[in-house]
């Protein structure tokens with residue numbers, strides 16, 4: 001039983017690879033650039049590009065479990081090649097397919113749902129890893145400068161996203177499911193900076209930005225205008241699912257969802273000068 005993981009060099013894909021390895025599964029990690037890939041021993045790294053499905057033929061040989069992402073380029077450009085990828089997957093003998101939801105409807109996810117595979121969609125709320133975007137500011141100035149600091153997030157540990165995907169790829173009983181995944185608590189920005197300060201052993205000042213100040217900061221950081229619009233919308237008006245705790249991680253994996261305190265402890269070095 002071999003599993004091919006797309007997005008394997010990314011935040012979530014790495015964790016899926018690790019969870020599959022822990023389960024004693026054969027794992028192939030897909031990347032467009034073999035020189036970039038550093039994986040633990042035992043992982044077979046294969047080259048291929050999801051925007052050019054014919055490049056995946058060799059990578060798919062002997063694969064029974066396939067994890068897919070919904071994008072294929074910068075700023076999460078939606079993949080339009082789903083039907084051909086799935087055709088090749090069928091020819092190769094794939095049986096189970098998981099997809100990391102791209103935060104909305106995407107052509108690839110639609111193609112997977114309409115396919116005859118035993119598919120599972122993994123739909124996380126905000127990743128805890130998004131806190132890494134504060135790492136430079138915290139190391140350099142002991143500050144986090146953010147708008148909408150009262151916003152709520154039920155953010156989820158990416159290790160738990162990986163664990164759910166690994167279960168769905170390797171066990172019966174998850175076909176046709178869309179798993180909305182949250183962490184164990186609803187957090188404000190202040191809750192997060194407090195946890196990070198505790199983990200690194202040094203205070204962090206939270207500076208509340210107005211809307212215009214936030215836009216200026218994001219522009220200065222090179223964020224495209226549509227990303228800025230997206231951030232204003234999700235931060236200013238977080239949808240209910242994004243600020244509601246659910247028990248999917250525990251139900252699917254049998255383990256409690258990991259806390260932001262655990263995440264902060266694991267990543268303390270990134271926030272320490």
Ligand SMILES: NC(=O)c1ccc[n+]([C@@H]2O[C@H](COP(=O)([O-])OP(=O)(O)OC[C@H]3O[C@@H](n4cnc5c(N)ncnc54)[C@H](OP(=O)(O)O)[C@@H]3O)[C@@H](O)[C@H]2O)c1
Pocket residue numbers: 006007008009010011012013030031032033036048049050051069070071072073076100101102103123124125126127130
């Ligand atoms: N951040 C959040 O809070 C959040 C919440 C919910 C959902 N999401 C969704 O999560 C997804 C992002 O996941 P992530 O953060 O794990 O990704 P990431 O860290 O940005 O990594 C991107 C991955 O995609 C691969 N990739 C990109 N284009 C490719 C192509 N044409 N062919 C093959 N591989 C390609 C890259 O592989 P190589 O560069 O090695 O080829 C890399 O492994 C998005 O769909 C986003 O909407 C994010």
